[in-house]
Amino acid sequence: MTAAWTLNGVSARLNGKRALDAADLVAWPGEVVGVVGPNGAGKTSLLRAGLGLLPLTSGEARLSGQRLDQLTAAQRAGLVGYLPQDRRVAWNLPAEVVAGLGAIDLPEVQALILARDRLASVGAGDLATRGVLDMSGGERARVLLARLLCARAPLLVADEPIAGLDPDAQLLTLDLLRAEAARGAAVVVTLHDLSLAARCCDRVIVLDQGRVAAEGVPGVALASDVLARVFKLDGALVESPAGPVLAARRL
Amino acid sequence: MSLVRLCLIMLALLALAAAVAILLGETPLSLGQYLQALTHPASPPGEVLWTIRAPRVAMAILVGGALGLAGATMQGLLRNPLADPGVLGVSAISGLGAALAIAGGLAAVPGAIELSALAGALVAGGAVVAIALRLREPEALILFGVAISAFGGALTALVFNLAPSPVAIAEILAWLMGSVENRDWTDSLRAIVPMAVGAALCLKAGRGLRMLTLGEEAARMSGLPMPRLRAYAVAGAALLTGAAVAGAGVIGFVGLAAPHMVRALVKDDPRRILWPSALAGALLLVVADLAARLAPTDQELKLGVVTALFGAPVFALLAWRAARSWRS
Structure with missing residues (x-):
């Protein structure tokens, strides 16, 4: 191994x-x-x-x-896949777009499908279309974790x-x-x-x-x-x- | 709203504004003269519309589009809603380049002003980005831009101070105030080449700009060739700014305001915002130039003066909003 x-x-x-x-x-x-x-x-x-x-x-x-x-x-x-300590997100993108940034090897539509799936698995499925800057720090952390999981x-x-x-x-x-x-x-x-x-x-x-x-x-x-x-x-x-x-x- | 539909709507608005800007002006024309201008472009009313007003509107579209796209690119690259070629001093150094060329007696040499304006924009753009990599706080970058702007202003004042003749001083001053008066079609053609290259570079950098939403380190680990995309964005924004300054002098705040006009419509996406920002910038500048022409003043207002009068309060408002979101 x-x-x-x-x-x-x-x-x-x-x-x-x-x-x-x-x-x-x-x-x-x-x-x-x-x-x-x-x-x-x-x-x-x-x-x-x-x-x-x-x-x-x-x-x-x-x-x-x-x-x-x-x-x-x-x-x-x-x-x-790397999740940095700095959790600041610059723009108020929807959570699914942010999570989908973890899967740039996929076409955009598939990346969004994967992102929604990973958001659901971190318990943020209902946040998929919310802007990440409109969320609490804890919610945003979940979205960024979903981004990490999208890296596969x-x-x-x-x-x-x-x-x-x-x-x-x-x-x-x-x-x-x-x-x-x-x-x-x-x-x-x-x-x-x-x-x-x-x-x-x-x-x-x-x-x-x-x-x-x-x-x-x-x-x-x-x-x-x-x-x-x-x-x-x-x-x-x-x-x-x-x-x-x-x-x-x-x- | 889909990106294509948004762009089409903005294009329609821009076409409408351009048509109004061509039809309205200081010289009042009768309906018959308008018809004559359309059917016989070589007639006197045709001259007014097609060789005086239309090239001016075309230049306003090009310069506004370039500044809007440069502003959107810089905001994405620096992850800062207050970034803009004017705010960060790129326009000031570019204007300094043009001023040096005029003071050096090169105004008559074809391409000299353009090249020195471009060189100034590239130097300042490179400096801004090199510094931005070392600053963690978004406010710090704006302060640095203030310093670059002030330095550019000081050096330009020095050029005035040492200028050989009052004629050169008047020429530089007219340049720095920004205007698209008395432009002909060759001016537009000359501006369009660097602008097209700059726009292509900015659009190529779009993927990287979107990834930078997550921050510098996450973007570097994302698998995108970030150093290359960053270089595209810097070179593209600097080319656009330099070409805009070469074509119309220093015109502030268009690059700042244009992206904010469309930000909500593209859900804040730093990649999707690029085209709409260019169209919004073009629209802004056509309208501002029309206002400058139609304002009932003895001396025609300079375009740069008009945009600054409206743009500075917009900057204050955006700074107020940004400062609140940075604190939370």
């Missing part, structure tokens, strides 16, 4: 400062990988470097085994997909990404909520100052010593009926 995404010893600079220092990441088909870390740890930079949006100073990135720098824009789009790519990368959403929408978003993984896609998400990371991710990568500080199944990657060292938290994941929950206080 070929990994959907491989970052090998990736280093990169952002605004003159070192943002990533020999970071590794592998995402296999069928799994959800969470990237966590304190603010400024390099989570977004790791995603951007691995997608060719941030130039590498060393290391290499591969999508489905192929070197990123040898892919055309269209080939790359066929291998990865073997790798889905989402930067903070649940930031600013209400608890129900957070769980729905992660459930939908899990469903994509169950269908065979590799999913990589950055998250700030460690409880949800532990509950929804198969594997977690903990970043600290541009380096991978811990990696593994949630119980290992988010063990108490990692929480103390990286997050400056005194606590642990405890089991609850709904899944693991972070119980911690500041060190």
Whole structure:
């Protein structure tokens, strides 16, 4: 099996400062990988470097085994769908048009049909013809998620997909990404909520100052010593009926 | 409403406005003279209609269409409803290019004013887009445009200051105020080539403009060849602006207002808005030029003055609305 995404010893600079220092990441088909870390740890930079949006100073990135720098824009789009952190939409386009932008390989009519289908699956089917700027932030986030799902790519990368959403929408978003993984896609998400990371991710990568500080199944990657060292938290994941929950206080 | 039907309706409106603009003017004609003009184009009334008024209306259509399309392209490219060749300083630098050519005594050299106006537009357009890539906030770009405009204005003032003769000063001033007076058919023919190339580039960039709705990074990952489409949009908008300035001087706010006249009709789509914006710009300028001609003033009003008088309040209104949506 070929990994959907491989970052090998990736280093990169952002605004003159070192943002990533020999970071590794592998995402296999069928799994959800969470990237966590304190603010400024390099989570977004790791995603951007691995997608060719941030130039590498060393290391290499591969999508489905192929070197990123040898892919055309269209080939790359066929291998990865990306949901950036910035959810601002410039114009008040109908939701179905925005979602359909995820499927530029299809003729416009088919893209709209796919978009309506994906909007329905994110629970926004009734919003299809509404302008995205007339919606609440949570509704807009669903539309953008539908856009990501329209990409039908073997790798889905989402930067903070649940930031600013209400608890129900957070769980729905992660459930939908899990469903994509169950269908065979590799999913990589950055998250700030460690409880949800532990509950929804198969594997977690903990970043600290541009380096991978811990990696593994949630119980290992988010063990108490990692929480103390990286997050400056005194606590642990405890089991609850709904899944693991972070119980911690500041060190 | 389908895009084709919208364009057809606007074309009909434009044809109506053009016909009115050709029929009305300072020289009053009787019904018999109108008939004579239609049947004998070489007769004196025919001269008035076909060699004085019609080329002027044609130039207004071309310049207005170019500015409307350039404005819509820039608004899409920069994801900013306040973008416009005038607001962002592209017109000012283009006008500076024309002013330099006139002051340098090149006014008589064929194509010199056109080329320097085009060069100015390309330089300013490139600068605006390079800066826009580094600015996250839409307001910041408008402020940068204010700076470019001010710089262009300062350099133009410097040209005035150092101009060799009052004649050159008057000539530059008349140019900067913008007008389509005294144009003949060759002026339109000369403008149409760069405008057609510019329009083709802008329309080719349409897919990219629509994708940019999602933001810079999402567009780059979308699979579209964004660097190329972006270059088309910049070059197209700059060519259109430069050709418009070369043809009629600096005429502000048409590029800003035209897309907003049709925005609701195309559901805010930055690709579908392109053609209707060009038609709306042409319509605006034909009407504005007719108003300039018919206004009961001793000196004929300059077209650029008329558009600025109406356009500046429109800009204020749009800024007010945009500022509210950016805050929420």
